[in-house]
Amino acid sequence: MSSTTSATIATSPCLGELLKTVAVLKFKSSHIKSIIQDNCKVQQGDTPPFKVDDLYEEYLSLIKLMRCTKLQIQQHNTLPLPPLEATRDNKDDKDKEEGDDNDNDNNNNKVEDSEVTMMRLLARKDTLSRHLSILSTIVNNAYPSTSSSWKKIKDVSQVDVAAYEAEYQKVNDEIDALLLKIQKLN
Numbered sequence: 001m002s003s004t005t006s007a008t009i010a011t012s013p014c015l016g017e018l019l020k021t022v023a024v025l026k027f028k029s030s031h032i033k034s035i036i037q038d039n040c041k042v043q044q045g046d047t048p049p050f051k052v053d054d055l056y057e058e059y060l061s062l063i064k065l066m067r068c069t070k071l072q073i074q075q076h077n078t079l080p081l082p083p084l085e086a087t088r089d090n091k092d093d094k095d096k097e098e099g100d101d102n103d104n105d106n107n108n109n110k111v112e113d114s115e116v117t118m119m120r121l122l123a124r125k126d127t128l129s130r131h132l133s134i135l136s137t138i139v140n141n142a143y144p145s146t147s148s149s150w151k152k153i154k155d156v157s158q159v160d161v162a163a164y165e166a167e168y169q170k171v172n173d174e175i176d177a178l179l180l181k182i183q184k185l186n
Contacts, residue, residue, distance in 0.1 A: 013072070015073065015076050015077075018069055018072050018073045018076065019073065021069050022066060022069050022070060022073070025062050025063075025065055025066040025069065026066065028062055029059055029062040029063055029066065029130070032055050032058055032059045032062065033059060033133075033134055033137060035050055035055055036050075036052055036055045036056065036059065036134065036137060036138060036141075037137050037141050039052050039055070039158060040052055040137075040138055040141035040142035040157065040158055040159060041141065041142055041143070041144060041145070041155045041156060041157045041158055042155065042156065042158060043153045043154070043155055043156075044153050044154050044155070044156050045153070048158050051158075052138065052142075052158050052159045053159060056134065056138065059134050060131065060134075063127050063130045063131060064127060066127070066130075067123045067124065067126065067127040070123050070126070071119065071120065071123050074119045074123070117185065118182070118185050121178060121181055121182050121185070122182070124178060125175065125178050125179070125182065128171055128174055128175045128178065129175065131171050132168065132171045132172060132175060135164055135167055135168040135171060136168060138159060138161075138164045139161060139164050139165050139168055142157040142158065142159045142161045142164070143157065143161060144156050144157045
């Protein structure tokens with residue numbers, strides 16, 4: 001194991017901490033999404049308890065942090081295990097075998113590179129899907145109500161629905177392009 005790999009292992013959080021972090025981030029993002037849904041519009045004259053735009057930015061930072069944490073988990077899961085104490089004879093045998101394996105190193109690096117790329121693409125897809133979901137929630141819940149005879153006070157949107165719809169379309173297009181990249185790698 002290289003010194004950088006062992007240094008990374010020593011300074012990186014353990015798998016349990018990373019998994020707990022993802023669970024906490026999922027809970028927080030779900031809670032914020034619920035608050036956003038309830039605050040997209042209010043009755044005319046009322047003041048909303050939360051600013052949807054601020055909550056939206058907080059949600060985006062949480063899902064980006066979640067993506068980074070999931071990538072750390074993937075890296076943790078793909079790290080080679082340190083070898084057990086080997087006898088001197090086994091070390092000599094390994095040194096002889098390593099000379100023969102140099103040709104295979106280039107092929108192994110290509111496979112590992114595509115695995116890393118695929119991991120990153122899948123993590124990105126998850127983040128974009130969550131982003132698309134919150135945008136959909138905002139757009140669907142922020143439409144102001146139409147005036148009707150039975151409702152004296154109308155609801156008004158607390159966000160720029162058109163801007164969020166445009167962002168929704170942009171993220172949706174990005175997901176489509178990402179899915180094509182993933183398909184090509186498969």
